[in-house]
Amino acid sequence: MSDPAEVLEQLVAMSQKLGDPTADCVILGEGNTSAIIDEESFWVKASGAELPGISADGFVRVRFAPILRLFEAEDISDETVERVLAEACMGKEGERPSTEVLMHALLLQLDEVNFVGHTHPTALNAILCSQRVEEVLLGRLFPDEIVCCGVAPAWVPYTDPGVPLARRVATSVQEYMIKYRRRPWAIWIQNHGLVAVAASAEEAVNVTAMSVKAARILLGTYLMGGPNFLAEAHVRRLTTRPDEVYRQKKLGFEL
Numbered sequence: 418m419s420d421p422a423e424v425l426e427q428l429v430a431m432s433q434k435l436g437d438p439t440a441d442c443v444i445l446g447e448g449n450t451s452a453i454i455d456e457e458s459f460w461v462k463a464s465g466a467e468l469p470g471i472s473a474d475g476f477v478r479v480r481f482a483p484i485l486r487l488f489e490a491e492d493i494s495d496e497t498v499e500r501v502l503a504e505a506c507m508g509k510e511g512e513r514p515s516t517e518v519l520m521h522a523l524l525l526q527l528d529e530v531n532f533v534g535h536t537h538p539t540a541l542n543a544i545l546c547s548q549r550v551e552e553v554l555l556g557r558l559f560p561d562e563i564v565c566c567g568v569a570p571a572w573v574p575y576t577d578p579g580v581p582l583a584r585r586v587a588t589s590v591q592e593y594m595i596k597y598r599r600r601p602w603a604i605w606i607q608n609h610g611l612v613a614v615a616a617s618a619e620e621a622v623n624v625t626a627m628s629v630k631a632a633r634i635l636l637g638t639y640l641m642g643g644p645n646f647l648a649e650a651h652v653r654r655l656t657t658r659p660d661e662v663y664r665q666k667k668l669g670f671e672l
């Protein structure tokens with residue numbers, strides 16, 4: 418079991434970095450972050466809290482069990498969800514987690530996943546909100562993109578936020594794990610944003626930063642005749658080269 422205060426400290430630092438205005442990943446109340454404490458509970462951003470400049474008060478500790486029951490539940494009316502969220506909260510009376518709490522609970526159940534950072538980066542959303550997003554989904558542009566974000570993101574077609582989105586994310590992650598035999602590092606949600614799925618707080622920040630850089634480069638290529646994606650053999654090679662694996666470990670990635 419991890420020390421809840423220590424986990425919270427790392428989560429606050431990670432969230433402040435993701436919320437830093439210079440990163441252009443969120444404004445106002447956009448985005449949400451979480452970190453696992455133990456088998457029973459996790460920290461997640463409180464409803465209404467803002468990532469830019471967030472402090473420990475901006476997070477609530479919640480129990481997994483009541484929230485995970487929503488995954489299978491037939492009744493996901495607003496009233497039922499509200500009751501379950503109230504039941505799951507371990508903090509002060511009246512506190513509520515972010516509406517994306519089920520998505521966080523599901524992702525934190527994956528092996529080696531300890532931190533989740535969901536943002537709406539402007540550069541990446543220019544792609545996720547475009548007509549051509551599916552054509553660029555499987556293309557990678559440069560070695561560091563693969564080192565930090567993997568061979569491909571998991572893809573989630575637009576879905577209503579909250580429980581429906583969490584269920585669709587779970588399906589996409591399962592499909593990804595069957596196809597690539599590992600968990601994703603980055604999840605792209607159509608017309609919505611990015612989810613960094615990470616072993617460490619540092620990894621979540623790195624996945625997000627590199628996703629934003631790759632998005633900016635991709636957008637730039639469309640001014641120069643379009644992207645020149647790396648050949649599949651080069652992409653595969655970059656995931657197995659000993660020096661690249663070493664670099665991934667140095668960047669905080671757990672392989």
Ligand SMILES: [Zn+2]
Nearest residue numbers: 448535609610
């Ligand atoms: Zn969102």
